[in-house]
Amino acid sequence: MxxxxxxxxxxxxxxxxxxxxxxxxxxxxxxxxxxxxxxxxxxxxxxxxxxxxxxxxxxxxxxxxxxxxxxxxxxxxxxxxxxxxxxxxxxxxxxxxxxxxxxxxxxxxxxxxxxxxxxxxxxWMRFLPVMAKIRELLAENTIGEVRMVKADYGFQGAYDPERRQLNLKLGGGALMDVGIYPLSFAAMVLGVKPEKVISAAFIGETGVDEQCSFTLSYKGGELAELSSAVRTYIPDFAYILGTDGYIKIPEFSHANSFELNINGKSEIFELLHGSNGFTxxxxxxxxxxxxxxxxSDIMPLDETVDIMKIMDHIHSQWGLEYPVK
Ligand SMILES: NC(=O)c1ccc[n+]([C@@H]2O[C@H](COP(=O)([O-])OP(=O)(O)OC[C@H]3O[C@@H](n4cnc5c(N)ncnc54)[C@H](OP(=O)(O)O)[C@@H]3O)[C@@H](O)[C@H]2O)c1
CATH class of the missing domain: 3.40.50.720 (NAD(P)-binding Rossmann-like Domain)
Incomplete structure (x- = not known):
């Protein structure tokens, strides 16, 4: 070949x-x-x-x-x-x-x-075996009707104004760097058309968000509660909460396993991706x-554009504008 x-x-x-x-x-x-x-x-x-x-x-x-x-x-x-x-x-x-x-x-x-x-x-998170299995379980309504998503991801980077994550000119900021993981995860589960987005951020000296939290609410009442940071450690964790149970994903951005819990009965799925999940x-x-x-059907281009639209909307709520257009 x-x-x-x-x-x-x-x-x-x-x-x-x-x-x-x-x-x-x-x-x-x-x-x-x-x-x-x-x-x-x-x-x-x-x-x-x-x-x-x-x-x-x-x-x-x-x-x-x-x-x-x-x-x-x-x-x-x-x-x-x-x-x-x-x-x-x-x-x-x-x-x-x-x-x-x-x-x-x-x-x-x-x-x-x-x-x-x-x-x-x-x-890359979208293509991991764990995410493929979760999509399959959701398509079969395994946890009933999905009502809520929770996902957080932040790391404690050193303070260096030139560091790309803190640099406005390089397109830095917590939402751009790591917040996109919880956002993309919520989009995968609940879609890219929230009715309302509420957010809050701390904008640091370099002009970018050092930490932020944002909530997306959807037409059917579904909620996604998400957060990210580039100077504060936030354990990388996600939940999908449904009417019959939940899915709990430690280190969701690079997950190797998750827990499926239906009406109190727990099952662990181990889907190891090995040392390099980029494959x-x-x-x-x-x-x-x-x-x-x-x-790709897994990460369609229209979805990528819609995710960027949500990010634009959140940035505009903080008055954060990037010099590059
Ligand atoms: N998927 C993930 O897990 C993951 C993890 C980390 C980062 N990322 C993404 O990957 C990208 C690169 O991140 P990184 O941490 O690898 O960055 P990095 O090492 O700081 O820079 C990557 C490259 O960007 C190029 N570059 C172009 N314009 C530049 C400028 N004005 N200043 C500095 N570098 C410039 C440089 O390439 P030249 O050699 O051509 O100059 C540099 O080697 C970012 O978009 C980031 O969001 C993804």
């Missing part, structure tokens, strides 16, 4: 995890690295035995060998990098948050569809690409 050839744009911290995931997949081959800095590209490429290295994104996107590009640059450049790839006919797996705002997201989606090129948000999103992207599907 012909291997699918990947390129990585933005060889930073998280790109290593993705490169390692490709090493675990026999159908994948990492063939090119693109950086704004040739030395950085070379150092990264050496580690993964990649021959083709580029010191500019313009050169990288012209590489004829590359089928799919994983974009792992900082948030403010997602739009521009993805646009370059899509225009060059490269399929794109784009790190979260997809863009700075829904307007950019919609333009990317329209471009991908117009050019018939694959595009997907790298919301599942890469596999989904390659499956779509080889089947000539332009988007």
């Amino acid at each position: 012909k291997k699918i050839k990947w390129g990585i744009m933005g060889p930073g911290k998280i790109a290593h995890k993705f490169a390692q995931s490709l090493q675990l997949l026999t159908s994948a081959e990492l063939v090119a690295i693109g950086s704004r800095n040739l030395d950085r590209a070379k150092v990264f490429a050496e580690k993964y035995d990649v021959k083709r290295v580029y010191g500019s994104y313009d050169e990288f996107i012209m590489d004829p060998e590359v089928d799919l590009v994983y974009i792992a640059t900082t948030n403010q450049s997602h739009f521009e990098c993805a646009m370059q790839c899509l225009k060059a006919g490269k399929g794109v797996l784009l790190e979260k948050p997809f863009t700075i705002g829904a307007e950019q997201a919609k333009i990317l989606v329209d471009t991908a569809r117009g050019n018939e090129v694959f595009l997907m948000e790298a919301m 599942y999103q890469a596999q989904e992207a390659m499956k779509c690409f080889s089947e000539r599907k332009m988007e």
Whole structure:
């Protein structure tokens, strides 16, 4: 079988995890690295035995060998990098948050569809075996009618105003960096059309939200109560609460197991994803690409845009505006 050839744009911290995931997949081959800095590209490429290295994104996107590009640059450049790839006919797996705002997201989606090129948000949590099993249980109404979702995720990062999570120019902030996990999780369970969103945030000295909480209420009375932080540790935990029971997911953003509790009777599901959970999103992207599907059913593009719209709405409630449009 012909291997699918990947390129990585933005060889930073998280790109290593993705490169390692490709090493675990026999159908994948990492063939090119693109950086704004040739030395950085070379150092990264050496580690993964990649021959083709580029010191500019313009050169990288012209590489004829590359089928799919994983974009792992900082948030403010997602739009521009993805646009370059899509225009060059490269399929794109784009790190979260997809863009700075829904307007950019919609333009990317329209471009991908117009050019018939694959595009997907790298919301890796969605593709984990645990999440697939949970979707299956929900579709069978195992916990009855879902009434509420609770999900929180925060970490205690050091105070450095230049750190990307605290940097307004780089598209930082708790909601953008980690709040997107509880939000995407709630969207997966309850949908992307809440009737009302109520939120509160602490905006720190750098102008971004250091912590926030937000509640989404839906037409049928369903609620999602969510929170995130980039300077305060919040245990990564989620619940789906239904009329007949609940699903409890420790470390939901990278879960290996969950508890299903129906009327007090508990069952533990262990669905280990091993050391690198990134393989599942890469596999989904390659499956779509080889089947000539332009988007994934697990993380559909319209849903990505709608999630960005909710984030825009929340940001506007705090008066938080990003310089990149
Ligand atoms: N899925 C996950 O679990 C997960 C985890 C962490 C991060 N992420 C996402 O992945 C992306 C990268 O995060 P990271 O922690 O890997 O970031 P990072 O190491 O700080 O930076 C990644 C790359 O961004 C590029 N970049 C472009 N413009 C830049 C600018 N103005 N300043 C600094 N770097 C710039 C650089 O690539 P060049 O070499 O080309 O200059 C850099 O190597 C973010 O969007 C983040 O939200 C996802």
